[in-house]
Amino acid sequence: MTFEALVYQGLIGLSLAMYLWLLAAGLTIAFGVLGVVNFAHGSLYMLGGYFAFTFYLTLQMNFWLSLLLAAVSGGVIGLIMERFFLRFIYHLDLAYQILLTFGFVLIFADAARIFWGGIPLIPPMPEILDSTVSIVGRPFPVYNLFVIFVGIAVSALLWLLLDKTSWGETVRASASDREMASALGVNIPRLFTVVFSFAAMLAALSGALGTPVRAMTPGIGTSVIIDVFIVTVIGGLGNLPGAFVGALIIGLMKAYGVLLFPDADLFMTYLIMALVLLFRPKGLLGGR
Amino acid sequence: MASKSAFNRRQFLKATAGGVALAAPFIQPAQAQDPIKIGAQGVSSGSHADYGRQIQMGARFAAEDINAKGGIMGRKVEVLYRDDELINDVALKNARFFKAQGVNFMVGTDSSGVCLALGPVLPELDLIQVFTHAATEKLTEDLVFKKGIKHIFRGSVPVYQDAILPALVFKDNKDIKRIANLGADYEYGRTSWAMFHTTLKKFRPDVEIVGETWAPFFTADFTPHISALAAKKPDLIFATPWAGEAVLMLRQATTLGVFNDIRVWWQCMGGSVDVLEGISRDVATGKFKDKLWATARYIWNWPNTPENKAFVGSFSERWGRLPNYSAECTYSAIFALKAAAEKVDSVKTADVIKALEGLELSTPAGKRVYRPEDHQAVYNVPAGRVTYNKEVAPIAYLTDLKVFPASDYFRNPPFN
Amino acid sequence: MKSWTALTKAGLQTRLAAAAGAALAVALLIIPLFGDYVIWLTANMLILALFAVGFNLLFSFTGLLSFGQAAFFAVGGYVCALILLAVPSLLLGVVGGVVAAGVVALIIGFLCVRHTEIYFAMLTLAFGMMIHSIIWKWRAVTGGDDGLVGVPRAPLEIPGLLSIDMADLERYYYFVLLLVVLGIFAIWRVVRSSLGLTLQGIRDSESRVTFIGLSVMKYRLIAFTIAGLASGLAGALMVPLGRSASPAIANWTFSAEPVIATMLGGAFTFAGPIVGSFLFYIIKEIVVIFTGYWMMTLGIIVLAMVLGFRGGVVSVIQRQLLPLLERRRNDLGG
Amino acid sequence: MVALFHAQGVRKTFGEFVAINDVDMMLEKVVLTSIIGPNGAGKTTLINLFTGKLPCDSGRLVFDGTDITGLTPHQRVHLGISRSFQVTNILQQMTVAQNLQLPVLARLGRAGRPFARPDRDPDVRAEVESLLSDIGLAKARDVRAKALPHGDQRLLEIGMAIACRPRLCFLDEPCSGMNPGERAQVQELIRKLTKLRDVTFVIIEHDMDVVFALSDRVIVMHQGKVLTEGKPEAIRNHAGVKEIYLGEEVGD
Numbered sequence A: 001m002t003f004e005a006l007v008y009q010g011l012i013g014l015s016l017a018m019y020l021w022l023l024a025a026g027l028t029i030a031f032g033v034l035g036v037v038n039f040a041h042g043s044l045y046m047l048g049g050y051f052a053f054t055f056y057l058t059l060q061m062n063f064w065l066s067l068l069l070a071a072v073s074g075g076v077i078g079l080i081m082e083r084f085f086l087r088f089i090y091h092l093d094l095a096y097q098i099l100l101t102f103g104f105v106l107i108f109a110d111a112a113r114i115f116w117g118g119i120p121l122i123p124p125m126p127e128i129l130d131s132t133v134s135i136v137g138r139p140f141p142v143y144n145l146f147v148i149f150v151g152i153a154v155s156a157l158l159w160l161l162l163d164k165t166s167w168g169e170t171v172r173a174s175a176s177d178r179e180m181a182s183a184l185g186v187n188i189p190r191l192f193t194v195v196f197s198f199a200a201m202l203a204a205l206s207g208a209l210g211t212p213v214r215a216m217t218p219g220i221g222t223s224v225i226i227d228v229f230i231v232t233v234i235g236g237l238g239n240l241p242g243a244f245v246g247a248l249i250i251g252l253m254k255a256y257g258v259l260l261f262p263d264a265d266l267f268m269t270y271l272i273m274a275l276v277l278l279f280r281p282k283g284l285l286g287g288r
Numbered sequence B: 001m002a003s004k005s006a007f008n009r010r011q012f013l014k015a016t017a018g019g020v021a022l023a024a025p026f027i028q029p030a031q032a033q034d035p036i037k038i039g040a041q042g043v044s045s046g047s048h049a050d051y052g053r054q055i056q057m058g059a060r061f062a063a064e065d066i067n068a069k070g071g072i073m074g075r076k077v078e079v080l081y082r083d084d085e086l087i088n089d090v091a092l093k094n095a096r097f098f099k100a101q102g103v104n105f106m107v108g109t110d111s112s113g114v115c116l117a118l119g120p121v122l123p124e125l126d127l128i129q130v131f132t133h134a135a136t137e138k139l140t141e142d143l144v145f146k147k148g149i150k151h152i153f154r155g156s157v158p159v160y161q162d163a164i165l166p167a168l169v170f171k172d173n174k175d176i177k178r179i180a181n182l183g184a185d186y187e188y189g190r191t192s193w194a195m196f197h198t199t200l201k202k203f204r205p206d207v208e209i210v211g212e213t214w215a216p217f218f219t220a221d222f223t224p225h226i227s228a229l230a231a232k233k234p235d236l237i238f239a240t241p242w243a244g245e246a247v248l249m250l251r252q253a254t255t256l257g258v259f260n261d262i263r264v265w266w267q268c269m270g271g272s273v274d275v276l277e278g279i280s281r282d283v284a285t286g287k288f289k290d291k292l293w294a295t296a297r298y299i300w301n302w303p304n305t306p307e308n309k310a311f312v313g314s315f316s317e318r319w320g321r322l323p324n325y326s327a328e329c330t331y332s333a334i335f336a337l338k339a340a341a342e343k344v345d346s347v348k349t350a351d352v353i354k355a356l357e358g359l360e361l362s363t364p365a366g367k368r369v370y371r372p373e374d375h376q377a378v379y380n381v382p383a384g385r386v387t388y389n390k391e392v393a394p395i396a397y398l399t400d401l402k403v404f405p406a407s408d409y410f411r412n413p414p415f416n
Numbered sequence C: 001m002k003s004w005t006a007l008t009k010a011g012l013q014t015r016l017a018a019a020a021g022a023a024l025a026v027a028l029l030i031i032p033l034f035g036d037y038v039i040w041l042t043a044n045m046l047i048l049a050l051f052a053v054g055f056n057l058l059f060s061f062t063g064l065l066s067f068g069q070a071a072f073f074a075v076g077g078y079v080c081a082l083i084l085l086a087v088p089s090l091l092l093g094v095v096g097g098v099v100a101a102g103v104v105a106l107i108i109g110f111l112c113v114r115h116t117e118i119y120f121a122m123l124t125l126a127f128g129m130m131i132h133s134i135i136w137k138w139r140a141v142t143g144g145d146d147g148l149v150g151v152p153r154a155p156l157e158i159p160g161l162l163s164i165d166m167a168d169l170e171r172y173y174y175f176v177l178l179l180v181v182l183g184i185f186a187i188w189r190v191v192r193s194s195l196g197l198t199l200q201g202i203r204d205s206e207s208r209v210t211f212i213g214l215s216v217m218k219y220r221l222i223a224f225t226i227a228g229l230a231s232g233l234a235g236a237l238m239v240p241l242g243r244s245a246s247p248a249i250a251n252w253t254f255s256a257e258p259v260i261a262t263m264l265g266g267a268f269t270f271a272g273p274i275v276g277s278f279l280f281y282i283i284k285e286i287v288v289i290f291t292g293y294w295m296m297t298l299g300i301i302v303l304a305m306v307l308g309f310r311g312g313v314v315s316v317i318q319r320q321l322l323p324l325l326e327r328r329r330n331d332l333g334g
Numbered sequence D: 001m002v003a004l005f006h007a008q009g010v011r012k013t014f015g016e017f018v019a020i021n022d023v024d025m026m027l028e029k030v031v032l033t034s035i036i037g038p039n040g041a042g043k044t045t046l047i048n049l050f051t052g053k054l055p056c057d058s059g060r061l062v063f064d065g066t067d068i069t070g071l072t073p074h075q076r077v078h079l080g081i082s083r084s085f086q087v088t089n090i091l092q093q094m095t096v097a098q099n100l101q102l103p104v105l106a107r108l109g110r111a112g113r114p115f116a117r118p119d120r121d122p123d124v125r126a127e128v129e130s131l132l133s134d135i136g137l138a139k140a141r142d143v144r145a146k147a148l149p150h151g152d153q154r155l156l157e158i159g160m161a162i163a164c165r166p167r168l169c170f171l172d173e174p175c176s177g178m179n180p181g182e183r184a185q186v187q188e189l190i191r192k193l194t195k196l197r198d199v200t201f202v203i204i205e206h207d208m209d210v211v212f213a214l215s216d217r218v219i220v221m222h223q224g225k226v227l228t229e230g231k232p233e234a235i236r237n238h239a240g241v242k243e244i245y246l247g248e249e250v251g252d
Helices: A001-034 A039-058 A063-084 A094-116 A143-162 A166-176 A178-183 A186-210 A220-235 A240-260 A265-279 B002-022 B048-068 B088-100 B112-125 B137-146 B160-170 B187-203 B223-230 B243-255 B273-284 B306-319 B325-345 B349-356 C001-035 C036-064 C069-086 C090-110 C117-139 C169-192 C196-203 C206-210 C216-242 C252-265 C272-290 C292-308 C312-333 D045-051 D073-079 D098-107 D122-135 D151-164 D180-197 D208-214 D232-236 D239-244
Strands: A132-135 A137-141 B037-040 B077-083 B105-108 B128-131 B152-154 B178-184 B208-215 B236-239 B266-267 B292-295 B359-364 B367-371 B382-387 B396-405 C157-159 C162-164 D004-013 D017-028 D033-036 D058-065 D082-083 D169-172 D200-204 D218-222 D223-230
Touching: A001 A039, A001 A132, A001 A137, A001 A143, A001 A166, A001 A220, A001 A240, A039 A063, A039 A094, A039 A186, A039 A220, A063 A186, A063 B367, A094 A220, A094 C117, A094 C252, A094 C292, A132 A143, A137 A143, A137 B223, A143 A166, A143 A186, A143 A240, A143 D232, A166 A178, A166 A186, A178 A186, A220 A240, A220 A265, A220 B048, A220 C117, A240 A265, A240 B223, A265 C117, B002 B266, B037 B048, B037 B325, B037 D208, B037 D218, B048 B077, B048 B105, B048 B243, B048 B273, B048 B306, B048 B325, B077 B088, B088 B112, B088 C036, B088 C216, B105 B325, B105 C117, B112 B128, B112 B187, B112 B359, B112 C117, B112 D218, B128 B325, B128 B349, B128 D200, B137 B152, B137 B382, B137 C206, B137 D208, B160 B187, B160 B273, B160 B382, B160 B396, B178 B187, B178 B223, B178 D004, B187 B208, B187 D004, B208 B223, B223 B243, B236 B243, B236 B359, B243 B266, B243 B273, B273 B292, B273 B382, B273 C252, B292 C117, B306 B325, B325 B349, C001 C036, C001 C169, C036 C069, C036 C169, C036 C252, C069 C117, C069 C252, C117 C252, C169 C196, C169 C216, C196 C216, C196 D098, C206 C216, C206 C252, C216 C292, C252 C272, C252 C292, C252 C312, C272 C292, C272 C312, D004 D045, D017 D045, D017 D058, D017 D200, D017 D223, D033 D045, D033 D208, D045 D082, D045 D122, D045 D169, D045 D200, D082 D151, D098 D122, D098 D151, D122 D151, D151 D180, D180 D200, D180 D208, D200 D208, D208 D232, D218 D232, D223 D239
Parallel strands: B037 B077, B037 B105, B105 B128, B128 B152, B178 B208, B178 B236, B236 B266, B266 B292, D033 D200, D033 D218, D082 D169, D169 D200
Antiparallel strands: A132 A137, B292 B382, B359 B367, B382 B396, C157 C162, D004 D017, D004 D058, D218 D223
16 A cells, blocks of 8 residues: 555545544443443434534525534534433443434334435535545545544543533543432433433434435435444443544445455454454453 | 246145135125235335335326226236335235235235245235235246246346446447446345446446445445545546435535536435435536436436327326326336236136236336246336426436337347 | 232233233134234234343343344244255244254344344344345345245144145145244243243343353353243244245344334333234234335334333333222222 | 461552552361451452452462462352352342252252243252251242341342352351341351361451451451461450550440
8 A cells, every 4th residue: 555545645635534433432432331232323314414404505504604503503402302202211231222212213214204205315516515636646625624624623522511511521430330429419311311312413414424424315314324333332321532543444344445355345343343342352452 | 937927826825725715805706897906015114215105106097007908807906015114024914914904916016125025925825916026036037037026026127227227338439448336235235336347347347447436225424435445546436335324425516516526326216206206406407417327217308209198197197196106007017907807807826817917008118028037027218318398207217318229228038 | 009009900911911911812713714814914023022122021021132133033034945946945934943043143143242232233233134134145046136035934843753735825824823923922931931030130130140060152042042032933934924025024123023012012021022013013004004105104113112101001001000900809808 | 177268478469559569378178257347348359350250460379289270250160169148149139949950050050041941950959948047038938038027138149159068158247238137147157167067267247246256267457468367266366456446336
């Protein structure tokens, strides 16, 4: 692999990693705090995409606003999921939680068909981002740079939010020890609702970010979720920095994989996950 | 062969006679005035839902058309539709359901895997299916021609036209020396690419393959594949991912500025309405620099015949959408069944099979001939450059149409 | 007194179960009278039932949630298909499929049983999808996404003993019925056996079982392998039925079916997965008649089930119906 | 007196914290030993190391002449070391009888039999019956363990520990949360088994009445080290012991 390819594919991989990172961040935070594995997390990505499409193209809103509103709408969906459904099954076996969220996967997939139809939807590329810059002598999409920027910005915000605010403290406290947190007078139910809908927001943002380059179809939710699981498990479930590392690994693997082992990319991702779990049972950076 | 299948059938009926007696609610013997039932299936859930929708629209539209003109031999046509989810076992279940509902014929099926699974079971069901989307050459070459399964027919074009037609279109273009493949990593992508470059190399030994990448089903981001190919500076990129994947792949290609450097992007199935609808805006804004070429197994703006115009007009009126190839193929398949049945004045499977073999029929797509050897409907399909003009159509469409006689690019028995 | 009610309850339960079993048996035997479609559906239900019962041995009786059972189903199916395409012997195909599935389960299980809870679920998911991508990629052998098609429903032959033609769906249905019943019965015996006791012990308290001198890993692996064998048998029966094998049966979405069926019928009961498998098909059959949006409907049902009557159908019967009946008995008695 | 169990220079650290600090310990056959010490002295950790729940950082464990340092917990059980837990650890979903069947099956090497009904195995039955009467839960035979009152659950766990026919049995606070009656029953049971089956019991206990009434020998631990050991009377009047227990009254 030439140095040029190394850099160029590397950047491509980095942008892939950022979509995964936004998704994985939400999934892993929700797991860390609520202890719930959300199969519908990918469906929230899909809904985020559709929302962004509707705001941006159908309602002719400004692109940035559409991203924001899409994320918020995703958050609202998440809020409803937690407040009226998940809330009642925390005490139950893992399988019930998985099954419940799987039910949402089915519902959202058909809902997308009802509201947006079966055909792939893709809005035009916003002018400002619709160009390329020369990197190692080759045109590189500005949009991918934008995605990378957003990914890093969100990481920074998450860090500030969780490490520098009192709210972040309570989140981390209840992530490490629920009883202790509630003893400290944290309103656990409210916290759960907020955290889950925040996680949903991140998923929706990832999807919204994807709309101009990744057409939305009703089945997209199930096709992304497995990658996200792999990412979070590699990093360690409930471990935020772990999710970032996992996203980088899978993103770069997908990009370089095309050059190195073009015939085995799916297999490689699963292999990586299996190997990590075999040698670091709780993920690379350790999880719950 | 026919006699053999007849024998199977008798055996089959004998075996289930006991069941039939008590299964009145499931199997009604056909009387003259009962409707002729046609079972249609395709994928209408998940990412490819629009293809099943098109099959459904085509079938229902054909039925309405035929019934308006007095039905088939005076009997009304009734269409039953089911979602096959692109899964073999669901498709087989649906076929059994149709059988139980006493359908006379079956049409549809999107996935190659599904049609290959369904084909061999048709004799057991004693039902004809005219496949109207699935493109694998194995269906007609292996199952019909080599294995002699006479219940299989295909009204749509096999991979020949995705793969061999472009070779014919570009063989004389001396600027194209370096070709690359962005393949869908499954049989359809593998076969198409193999057929394309072997055919092209026959005419143009000087052409070299500079890159091959394979993307699995349900790929959300093709940028790694596209950039890997772009690095190889190809003149022509041959791409097989279809439906939603084609739409997002083409957008990603534009963001990578691929269309500045290449001369041609050949998009298999790019002429499909859902894809054209998806990429219309980019076409309108010249994102593809007129370098995007595509084909489909039927396109609404060819042939330029009154029959086609009438079909397109009334179809769009009925459904508010332009007909996709799967819609036209299904529509025409049902008319083929009508013609065959009326020709022998019977809806018995064996009779209709005989009648369909060699049947000539004028359809919106032009004249179709059902080859007796492999039961493949032979008809011409154009390839063209993707363009946009809202005066002509609300969505992107194909222009600069290159039409070759089907005989040039259809593989012929004995398929060696 | 306490023991008396306990007794009658047990008696009532067993009698009720026996009655239900008998009714089911009769129903299953006369199924072919309702025509091919019903035969076909029922055969599929039976196969899912066996698949789910195997899954449930892991889930309810060992405390492991596997999300990769489809892998073993697929191995069983594909190996059976490959054998049938080579040698037309149903028995050979089925046995071969089951053995292959067992071996693969043994290997994957060995790597998985160190884990529990979500990590076990994720690891099984990963290995399951590895099998899926192998099947998808190894085109020379598996036919890639086209799968293996035109698999003959070969006759059931034991040289010198018997030879039964299976071309006829009805005959094959009885073959499936027989093997599924045998398979489920075997697992039922396992659950009631010393081994079953050990597994349930592990479910209740890993450390306690360790400190009465048992290797938790070893017995988890045994359970995992048995579940793999059951999945493999289910797969090996499925392929000759549809006369094809496709990668879809190795996909994680297919691994979800036994989970849903088990939850639907009732986890932590033995009959749950069986009842659930039948419901799973019946519900979908009914739904698709009324709407093309079957996914949404199924999803709503799943939600209602998880939130509404959690234990699933079977335990609803046990918890709600039986007490009523008992009260009746007691009233009559006193 | 012969040494049944010998620990040499056993050490265990959790990060910075040294839980067990190079402990040497000799446990003699049929000498009922109690390990006492304030909370955090490392009593339970020590048992976890001896029984294999935790691996030793360094040191050597010898049981009846064989080095067991590297053995897994269940291997140690087979050699004759069993234990109960500080927090009740029984098979909640199963009946009392089943809770006792399992260790018996394990000892007889029949726990893996795929088709044999455990309750139909005459050997198992006989032994379970005697265990049931030993721990006085014969009446509760068919009750689900989780439905038992706390005291009975503790008894059941002791029953499971001895069902392994151990030669060395560690009981971690066997009497915690028991009423006087049950305590008496436990002491009675421990004495009986020591006599009948030569079981060497090692108990961790906070209730000094139990300790002094029961023990032949008392080991006092403090901050991961053995502070002192000796006959109960000696310990009762040991100055250092009083000191570390300051506040907590020793004996009455």
